[in-house]
Each structure stands twice: as structure tokens, then as C-alpha cells.
Amino acid sequence: MVKELSRLKTESRNPNSMNLSEMPTTGILKTINKEDKKVAAAVEDVLPFVERAVELVFESLKNGGRLFYVGAGTSGRLGVMDASECPPTFMTPPEMVQTVMAGGKGAFTNAVEGSEDDEEQAILEMKAKNLKQNDVVVGITASGRTPFPIGALKYANKAGAKTISLSCNRDSEISRLADCPIEVLVGPEVLTGSTRMKAATAHKMILNMISTTVMVKLGKVHENLMVDLHASNHKLKERAKSILMELTDITYQEAQTVLEEAQWKVKPAIVMVEAKVNLREALKAIEQNDGYVGEAIQFARLNT
Structure with missing residues (x-):
């Protein structure tokens, strides 16, 4: 397991931050900022795959399907953030864009140890959603090997739903399960293995791109204005x-x-x-x- 993790770029040591603990505050901030600048370029490299994902989701939602984000830890929290903003921004029904998170809703604020390794629980969660062919499931995992979203994609494929994977390592395990694999290669983190940093930033950017572009295509935006916003306050x-x-x-x-x-x-x-x-x-x-x-x-x- 240790050897397998060491081969992942998201788990590698970043040569630009080897002396992070000896840096002054300014040095730490500049190092993080310099690495963060690489994220947008990495996202740009995968735009053709993001476009394919958008078309899959658009066709699904246009025909009454649903979009499910599935992840553990930070990856699941990113899904919750994007899904929860769709009803107020685009007046979508809550069931249109959903998140299935390892460890349940409580894991959004408190880590539920071991939940990310439970592939069988993911399958049970997806069965409960009664997946249809018009639905799309997005498995989010920086490493590309987290069992929970992998289990979700395995079940989604059996149910005939469309599948998208979002990872940060080349040739990742989850990519082999997806109709549309997206591998955004941001490289090693400033803090080794802390994928809440560049990897999460890249994934948030891509999730925002997918949901926003799909809603534009569905007519929920006119020019660049939120004409379907829910004016609730x-x-x-x-x-x-x-x-x-x-x-x-x-x-x-x-x-x-x-x-x-x-x-x-x-x-x-x-x-x-x-x-x-x-x-x-x-x-x-x-x-x-x-x-x-x-x-x-x-x-x-x-x-x-």
C-alpha cells in the first residue's frame, strides 16, 4: 500500500517546498501562491474532457435525469458545495443535483474515519437513489483510487447511468470505470499529500464549470445574468x-x-x-x- 501511494503524483514530495518548515511566513505564502498558479493551466489542459462531461450532464438533465457527485472527505465536500448552490442560483429542484458523501451528511463538518474505504456502502447508497439511465454519476477522488467513489461508479455502470471520474493522477483506477475520465494533473502538493490544496482547487473549478455551463445550456442564464435565481431573501x-x-x-x-x-x-x-x-x-x-x-x-x- 505504501509503495502504491508513493507512485501517485498527489502523494509525491514537491521539490519547491522541501524546506517549508524552515521558511519565513512570506516564503510559505509565496510558495503556495506559486503552486496555485499552476492549477488553472492544468484545468485548461483537460477542457476537452470537461466539455464531454458537460454534454453528458446536459443531455441527462434535459431529459429529466439527475446529477450525482460522489466523494469522500474534501472531494465529497466539494460536491456538497456545488450541489447546494444550484437551487438558489438556478432554481433547480433539490433532487436534480445531489451529493452522496462517504460517512453521510455529518461527514461534511466532521471526518468519519474509514468511510472512504467502504466500497460496499457506496453501492448501497447508490442503490437507494434508484439510478436510471438518464442519470449521471461523478466520482471525485484526487488519488483516483478511493474505494467509495469507485464503488459508486461500478454500481452506476451496472445500472446503465452515465459515469464521469475526476482525479489528479494519470491512468488512475477510477478513470477505467468512467465514460468520461477527467485527470487534471496539478502535480505534488506544497504540503505532501494534502490534496485539499491544489487538487481540491482544480476539482472545484471543474465542478463549477460543469454545473454553470450545463445551466447556461438549459436556459437558466440570459446573457450573463441569473434569470432563474430563487429570490428568497x-x-x-x-x-x-x-x-x-x-x-x-x-x-x-x-x-x-x-x-x-x-x-x-x-x-x-x-x-x-x-x-x-x-x-x-x-x-x-x-x-x-x-x-x-x-x-x-x-x-x-x-x-x-
């Missing part, structure tokens, strides 16, 4: 007003009035203003055009 209501004002050139008070009429949903509010239609007509236009705002505006103008 004061800050988000103010953002909703700002978006409506930006796109339609109406006043702050007019935006307030229209959004109240639209039950604080930005998409129908935009269509109402731009096409000069009521809420019912705006909602019909949005439904007829699969949620795409530009097309809904044109439809409403031509059909009312």
Missing part, C-alpha cells in the same frame, strides 16, 4: 430587481411592481416587460420555448 430580491432593470431599462420601482406580480420570478418578469404581456402569457411563452428567455420574448410578441 432581501439580497436576492435586490439582485432580481437589478437584473430586470439591466435587461429592460425600467425603473427600480417598476421592477419592484413587476416582480411582485411575477411572484419574484425573474424570467416571466422579463418577458412581461419586453413583450408587454401578462403573467399567464409570459409563463406560457417560457414553457413553449423550454425556458429560454430570448425565444420566449419573441414568441410572446408574435402570439399575443
Whole structure:
């Protein structure tokens, strides 16, 4: 086991930080920062694979499927962060993007020792999700050899779901189980084996890319604005007003009035203003055009 780990780049010693414990504060910070700069370049190298992952997820969600992130420790926490932001940002139902984390929900804040090694538990967790062919499972593991996400991908393949792997080592074990393997090679960590650093940064960037790009393609973004945000608090209501004002050139008070009429949903509010239609007509236009705002505006103008 020790020999096997030593061959992994994520477990190797970084020659640029060999004297980390003797460095002054400035030296430690500069060393970390210099290594962090390599992450974006490593992500750039795998963009063709990320694109393939996006297309798999897009086709899945467009056809009623679900997206599951599966990981242990930091990898699972990254999945939780990305999945939990989808409902407020894109008004997705909670079941659309989910995370299955080794050790359960409690492991998000407290380490559950040994849970990452339980391949059978991952299989049980995925069975409970009743996977369908339209679903996509993303196994996240910096090393590429963590049993929990590996077990999840094994079961997902048997269930006929699409599979994506996200690791930081070349020719990793989990890659062999994935329809779309992504191996982002960030190299050894400043602190040997601490994959919460560069590896986690790279994985967070890629998860953000996948979810954001998929939501853009699903029509949940217009131009570069969150037109499907869930305006559930004061800050988000103010953002909703700002978006409506930006796109339609109406006043702050007019935006307030229209959004109240639209039950604080930005998409129908935009269509109402731009096409000069009521809420019912705006909602019909949005439904007829699969949620795409530009097309809904044109439809409403031509059909009312």
C-alpha cells in the first residue's frame, strides 16, 4: 500500500517546498501562491474532457435525469458545495443535483474515519437513489483510487447511468470505470499529500464549470445574468430587481411592481416587460420555448 501511494503524483514530495518548515511566513505564502498558479493551466489542459462531461450532464438533465457527485472527505465536500448552490442560483429542484458523501451528511463538518474505504456502502447508497439511465454519476477522488467513489461508479455502470471520474493522477483506477475520465494533473502538493490544496482547487473549478455551463445550456442564464435565481431573501430580491432593470431599462420601482406580480420570478418578469404581456402569457411563452428567455420574448410578441 505504501509503495502504491508513493507512485501517485498527489502523494509525491514537491521539490519547491522541501524546506517549508524552515521558511519565513512570506516564503510559505509565496510558495503556495506559486503552486496555485499552476492549477488553472492544468484545468485548461483537460477542457476537452470537461466539455464531454458537460454534454453528458446536459443531455441527462434535459431529459429529466439527475446529477450525482460522489466523494469522500474534501472531494465529497466539494460536491456538497456545488450541489447546494444550484437551487438558489438556478432554481433547480433539490433532487436534480445531489451529493452522496462517504460517512453521510455529518461527514461534511466532521471526518468519519474509514468511510472512504467502504466500497460496499457506496453501492448501497447508490442503490437507494434508484439510478436510471438518464442519470449521471461523478466520482471525485484526487488519488483516483478511493474505494467509495469507485464503488459508486461500478454500481452506476451496472445500472446503465452515465459515469464521469475526476482525479489528479494519470491512468488512475477510477478513470477505467468512467465514460468520461477527467485527470487534471496539478502535480505534488506544497504540503505532501494534502490534496485539499491544489487538487481540491482544480476539482472545484471543474465542478463549477460543469454545473454553470450545463445551466447556461438549459436556459437558466440570459446573457450573463441569473434569470432563474430563487429570490428568497432581501439580497436576492435586490439582485432580481437589478437584473430586470439591466435587461429592460425600467425603473427600480417598476421592477419592484413587476416582480411582485411575477411572484419574484425573474424570467416571466422579463418577458412581461419586453413583450408587454401578462403573467399567464409570459409563463406560457417560457414553457413553449423550454425556458429560454430570448425565444420566449419573441414568441410572446408574435402570439399575443
